[in-house]
Amino acid sequence: MKKFNIDFYGKRKLFFIISIVMLLAGLVLNLIFGVKLDIQFAGGALIRYSVDGEVNQDEIASIVEETTGRDVSVSTSMLIGSNQNQITVSFAGNQALSLEEQQKIAKVLSDSYADRSFEVVEASSIDPVMGAKFFQKCLVCFGVTVLLLLLYIALRFKKIGGTMAGVTAILALVHDVFIIYFVFVAFRMNINDIFIAVILTIVGYSLNDTIVIYDRIRENKRIMGAKADLAVVMNDSLNQTFARSIYTSLTTFMALAVIFVVATIFGLTTVRTFALPMMIGVICGCYSSLFIAAPLYTMWQKRKTEKQAG
Amino acid sequence: MKGMIAMKRVKKPVFFIIVIFIVALSVVSVFGIHGQNGDNKITYIKGAGDIRWGIDIRGGVEATFSPTEGVSATEEQLNAAKSIIELRMVSTNITDYEIYTDAGNNRIIVRFPWKSDEAEFNPEKAINELAATALLTFRPGMEYESESTAEDGTTTYTVPKGETAETVLIEGSDVVSAKPAVQPDETTGEYTYVVSLEFSEEGAKKFADATEKYKGQVMSIWMDDVMISFPTVQNAITDGKAVITGNFDSKEATALAAKIEGGALPFALKTTNYSTINPTLGMSSLDAMSMAGIIAFSLIALFMILKFRLPGLVAVLALAGQMAITFATISGFFPIFNSFTMTLPGIAGMVLSIGIGADANIITASRIMDELYSGKTLDGSVHKGCANSFSAIFDGNITIVIVAVMLIGVFGPSNILSALFGESTTGAIYSFGFTLLVGVIGNFIMGVFASRLMLKSLLEFKPLRNKWLYGGSAK
Numbered sequence: 001m002k003k004f005n006i007d008f009y010g011k012r013k014l015f016f017i018i019s020i021v022m023l024l025a026g027l028v029l030n031l032i033f034g035v036k037l038d039i040q041f042a043g044g045a046l047i048r049y050s051v052d053g054e055v056n057q058d059e060i061a062s063i064v065e066e067t068t069g070r071d072v073s074v075s076t077s078m079l080i081g082s083n084q085n086q087i088t089v090s091f092a093g094n095q096a097l098s099l100e101e102q103q104k105i106a107k108v109l110s111d112s113y114a115d116r117s118f119e120v121v122e123a124s125s126i127d128p129v130m131g132a133k134f135f136q137k138c139l140v141c142f143g144v145t146v147l148l149l150l151l152y153i154a155l156r157f158k159k160i161g162g163t164m165a166g167v168t169a170i171l172a173l174v175h176d177v178f179i180i181y182f183v184f185v186a187f188r189m190n191i192n193d194i195f196i197a198v199i200l201t202i203v204g205y206s207l208n209d210t211i212v213i214y215d216r217i218r219e220n221k222r223i224m225g226a227k228a229d230l231a232v233v234m235n236d237s238l239n240q241t242f243a244r245s246i247y248t249s250l251t252t253f254m255a256l257a258v259i260f261v262v263a264t265i266f267g268l269t270t271v272r273t274f275a276l277p278m279m280i281g282v283i284c285g286c287y288s289s290l291f292i293a294a295p296l297y298t299m300w301q302k303r304k305t306e307k308q309a310g
Numbered sequence: 311m312k313g314m315i316a317m318k319r320v321k322k323p324v325f326f327i328i329v330i331f332i333v334a335l336s337v338v339s340v341f342g343i344h345g346q347n348g349d350n351k352i353t354y355i356k357g358a359g360d361i362r363w364g365i366d367i368r369g370g371v372e373a374t375f376s377p378t379e380g381v382s383a384t385e386e387q388l389n390a391a392k393s394i395i396e397l398r399m400v401s402t403n404i405t406d407y408e409i410y411t412d413a414g415n416n417r418i419i420v421r422f423p424w425k426s427d428e429a430e431f432n433p434e435k436a437i438n439e440l441a442a443t444a445l446l447t448f449r450p451g452m453e454y455e456s457e458s459t460a461e462d463g464t465t466t467y468t469v470p471k472g473e474t475a476e477t478v479l480i481e482g483s484d485v486v487s488a489k490p491a492v493q494p495d496e497t498t499g500e501y502t503y504v505v506s507l508e509f510s511e512e513g514a515k516k517f518a519d520a521t522e523k524y525k526g527q528v529m530s531i532w533m534d535d536v537m538i539s540f541p542t543v544q545n546a547i548t549d550g551k552a553v554i555t556g557n558f559d560s561k562e563a564t565a566l567a568a569k570i571e572g573g574a575l576p577f578a579l580k581t582t583n584y585s586t587i588n589p590t591l592g593m594s595s596l597d598a599m600s601m602a603g604i605i606a607f608s609l610i611a612l613f614m615i616l617k618f619r620l621p622g623l624v625a626v627l628a629l630a631g632q633m634a635i636t637f638a639t640i641s642g643f644f645p646i647f648n649s650f651t652m653t654l655p656g657i658a659g660m661v662l663s664i665g666i667g668a669d670a671n672i673i674t675a676s677r678i679m680d681e682l683y684s685g686k687t688l689d690g691s692v693h694k695g696c697a698n699s700f701s702a703i704f705d706g707n708i709t710i711v712i713v714a715v716m717l718i719g720v721f722g723p724s725n726i727l728s729a730l731f732g733e734s735t736t737g738a739i740y741s742f743g744f745t746l747l748v749g750v751i752g753n754f755i756m757g758v759f760a761s762r763l764m765l766k767s768l769l770e771f772k773p774l775r776n777k778w779l780y781g782g783s784a785k
Contacts, residue, residue: 050588099434099581123433124585130374133415141720148712156705194655197717197739201746204713205666208706215702244676248669251613255606255665259658262602268595270366270738271654278662 008238008290009231009298015291019175026182033185038192039090041135043128045097047105049087049118057087060109064089067108068101077267086267097125138196145200149173149207156211164300169210172293176206179284183277194270198277205252206285209245210293216241217294230305234298238290249286253279320766328764332631332756339638356641362406363423364653364741367596369589370423371433375441375579376416385413387576392418394573395440401568402439408651417582424589433586441581443534445574446482448520449475452530452540467537470530479520479529481574484513488570490563493553503563505554505570514550522546533569599657606661607633610668618675620779624764625671631756632667632749636660639748656741663749669706670757673699674765679781688777689769696762703758707750714750717743 039046061074071092076085089105091097102123109118150170157166180199184191216237224233260275262268342357365372375391377383383391388411399407399422407422420440455469491506509517520529524543531539531554539556558566607629614622640650678695686694721739768774 096582099437099584103434119588120433120586122585122587125583127582130415130417130582137720141716144720145713145716148716149709152709152712193721193739197655197742200713200717201662201710204709207709211705211709212702215705244673247617247672247676248666251610251668251672252662252665254609254613255661258606258609259599259602259661262598262605266594266598268598268654271595271599271658274655274658274742 005239006242007235009234009295012291012295012299015295019288019292023175023178023182026178026185029182030185033188035185036188036190037135038190039124039126039131040192041131041138043096043126043131044093045091045095045125046123047089047097047102047120048122049089049109049120051085051087051113051116051118053085053116055085055087055113055116059112060087060089063108063112064105067105068097070095096127134193138193142196142200146203149203153207157214164304165214165297168293168297168300169207169214171296172210172288173203173206175288175292176202176281176284180277180281183280187276189273189277192273194274195277198274198281202278202281202285205282206288209248209285209289213237213241213245213289213294214297217297230298230302234294238294242290245286245290249282252282256282318766319770320763322767322770325764325767325771328760328767329627332627332634332760335638336630336634339634339641342641358637358641361637361641362651363592363596364651364656364738365421365423365587365592366653366738367592368423369587369592370421371436371586372419372421372584373437373440373581374583375418375420376582377577378580381577382416383413383577385411388413388416388418391575391577391579394444394575395420397572398440398568401572402565418579433584437581437584441575441579442569443575443578444482444569444572445534446485446570447478447532448480448517449530449532450477450479450520450524450527452528452537454537469535470532470537480509480513480516482570483574484509484516485570486510486513488567490560490567491553495555502555503558503560504556505558505563505567507552507554507570509550509552511550514548517550517552518546518548533566538566595654596657599654599661603657603661603664607664610664614668614671618672618679618781620768620774621671621675621678621765621781624761624768625668625675625757627764628671628753628756628761629664629667631760632752633660633664635752635755636663636745636748639752640745650744651741652745653738653741655738656745659742659745660749663746663753666710667749667753667757670699670703670753671761673702673706674761675781678765682777682780688775688780691780692765692769696765700758707753710750711747714743714747718747 055076057074057076061072064072064074068091073090073092075088075090077088102125106118106120110116150166153166153169154163157163157169177199180195180202183189184195189195217234220233220237220240221228221230224236256275256279259271260279263271263275338355338357340358342360343355344357375395392409392411395418396407396409399405399409399420403425404422407420409421410419411417412419422436449470451473452467453470453472453475454467455471457465457467459465485507487508489506491504492501493504494500495502521543525546526543528540528542530537531541539554541555554566610629611626614625616622618625640652640656642650674695677699678691681691681694682688717739721743
């Protein structure tokens with residue numbers, strides 16, 4: 001097995017800087033782009049049509065606006081392998097769209113384009129009150145899961161390194177959550193229930209990685225003795241687990257990359273919204289365990305022992 | 311240095327037994343076992359073809375209904391409404407539906423797929439039919455507010471007014487049975503489709519009184535606010551039976567009879583949410599995701615075998631076994647997990663669990679390689695590698711289990727957590743959490759338990775006792 005000899009501890013400042021730069025970049029993007037809550041949470045309506053042929057986006061927008069009196073934004077995309085155009089009409093504001101209105105729109109569109117057929121592929125209309133309740137539910141789910149994971153951290157890390165290990169692990173997880181959030185912002189993806197599922201899965205995944213590393217540090221500390229330099233212990237531990245971390249992330253990344261590519265080709269937006277942040281999350285989780293959690297933990301431990309000695 | 315670990319030898323045949331088991335399970339879980347009994351197909355064991363797909367794959371409609379403004383329904387009322395809606399779906403031959411009541415949020419959630427032979431995809435019509443109050447009323451006179459003419463020349467009169475609006479002579483609740491029937495038209499002699507009603511004792515009395523009072527006048531029959539018939543009362547009718555005539559064809563008469571028999575909803579419903587997916591989009595998504603799964607599995611298999619050689623092969627077999635268990639569970643192979651609906655995110659969860667599941671074998675194979683590198687014997691390395699890696703694998707999977715269980719609990723159908731979180735309108739996240747959880751459990755069975763048996767059993771094969779095959783340098 002290839003033996004790695006990377007000076008994780010010595011290079012730690014570099015990695016911290018990389019992380020801070022990424023987080024700042026994300027913050028800037030957030031300020032520029034703002035964040036969009038999906039209609040699932042905010043309420044609103046959207047209709048997706050499949051049309052056999054070319055149509056003008058702006059024309060459709062004005063027709064629909066005239067019919068409903070509401071602002072709309074229209075986007076089109078070609079489905080690969082067919083001459084079908086997918087047209088997505090999103091209604092501004094967060095009012096739901098009644099069934100009758102939807103039927104009216106369908107009729108007006110097919111009247112205006114006599115030689116094209118509009119087929120409703122997907123239609124969603126969500127009442128904002130219902131949406132807010134659902135958002136609440138997602139937040140509570142997120143909160144409870146995080147609590148459970150924190151509980152698990154507390155129990156598990158008592159043996160590995162105590163509270164400090166837990167705290168540094170949590171810092172790494174917070175880092176991951178923000179990066180994933182900024183991915184959603186950067187790619188202009190709506191924040192929806194998939195966001196919650198992705199965050200929770202990556203948090204679980206990253207935590208798992210961190211635990212394995214801390215476990216190895218503890219084992220090596222025991223083997224190398226109390227007098228050993230903690231930096232050396234950490235470097236050795238990370239070099240030993242590095243291969244395994246990379247391989248595991250690689251297999252998961254491969255699986256996700258395939259899903260992502262296929263979903264993009266076939267226009268499966270739901271799956272794509274899920275695959276892209278997951279892919280980045282997996283890399284991020286691996287990165288944060290190795291380059292953020294472990295060095296922070298070792299730094300803290302060193303300071304503690306130096307304080308005790310001095 | 312630790313003392314000698316007592317090494318339990320695993321016999322040679324064990325490897326073959328496990329491989330055969332995995333292959334058999336894979337085949338059966340994908341293809342199922344079916345038999346023919348005349349025209350009927352009997353399913354002894356369900357296969358992948360029997361998987362119940364969500365509406366994002368099959369196409370269908372999902373709608374949320376709430377009582378109209380100001381009405382706060384009791385749980386019994388919501389349940390009554392729920393049964394009536396169920397009846398309506400069943401009577402139109404929709405059998406594979408999901409319906410939940412959420413008393414806390416005052417709503418009913420319905421999800422049903424399009425019928426496989428559905429030609430006309432009209433979600434609005436379907437939703438309107440399900441949510442219609444369906445109140446049948448008999449009223450004097452036939453004054454109406456508005457009329458509209460359809461393309462085929464038929465006129466519909468809607469909204470009663472005047473005396474017609476104010477007086478209700480008999481209601482649907484007074485009707486005991488409603489059946490479609492055929493009877494000859496009085497004037498033309500042609501057979502027409504009608505709906506024949508039978509009233510309850512009280513209803514029969516009301517009807518007798520009404521027909522006596524309005525003899526010679528028109529009595530109109532309304533379904534909600536649409537006038538469906540306006541016959542002239544010839545005589546007082548005392549036998550408690552009535553016939554609704556109109557321009558019905560066979561389908562319309564049957565539908566109307568079913569509607570009346572199903573009963574009226576206790577309150578008017580309005581649709582607060584709806585979403586509908588066209589099946590053609592869904593099916594191509596399914597094909598796409600299946601392809602993704604196969605590609606992902608192949609890539610990972612290739613990687614594992616190239617990197618870890620013999621343990622890599624064991625890993626691939628284990629992953630195949632894990633997939634088989636997942637397929638079996640979602641298709642309803644194991645009777646306890648019968649009512650699972652698979653959606654696109656669910657498939658994504660399955661593919662993800664392949665990637666995460668590979669971890670167990672990677673850890674084990676890496677440990678074995680480490681032990682070989684530090685000079686141990688082949689047998690010692692394999693046994694020690696397996697023993698050492700278990701706690702890391704266990705720990706790693708626990709966090710995913712916590713997340714998966716939470717996702718299932720919060721976003722799935724009724725369970726204890728529903729008290730806190732309410733019923734769900736989305737099956738997608740639940741599907742994801744479920745397949746992830748099943749994947750982890752499958753991973754424990756195959757990636758841990760079966761893998762260890764296979765690895766130790768392989769040690770008994772003389773030709774394969776070569777350190778190179780396990781990742782070390784050649785002997």
